Amino acid sequence: MDGFYERFGERVRKARAALGMNQQELGSAVGLNRTSISNIEKGRQRVALHMLFEFADVLQVEPESLLPAPGGRSDVLDELPEDARDWAQSVLAKVRREAGHG
Structure with a gap:
């Protein structure tokens, strides 16, 4: 389970970084402190199910995009090199933001 x-x-860290948001900003937006966000991003702190929707809303992603693939499978973005993955995440976040405004 760890x-x-x-x-x-x-996934939370990547989505946060794609928005150019720091841990303090994310924490304030979802009602947690920066230390909790750091622990969540490192997998050391578990979150309540309702928080999935809080994170998704603030990070402008679909809730399911924050959930790991079933059975530990990787998703398409996991196959990209780190620098390309971050770029792809930022492009997806931008497209989602623009789609939400239009």
Whole structure:
């Protein structure tokens, strides 16, 4: 189960970084402190199910995009090199923001 929370935390971190948001800003937006966000991103702190929707709303992503693939499978973005993955995440976040405004 720890691997699940580590992968969840990594997805939160990537989505946060794609928005150019720091841990303090994310924490304030979802009602947690920066230390909690750091622990969540490292997989050391578990989150209540309702918080999935809080994170998704603030990070402008679909809730399911923060959940690791079933059975530990990787998703398409996990196959990209780190620098390309971050770029792809930022492009997806921008497209989602623009789609939400139009």
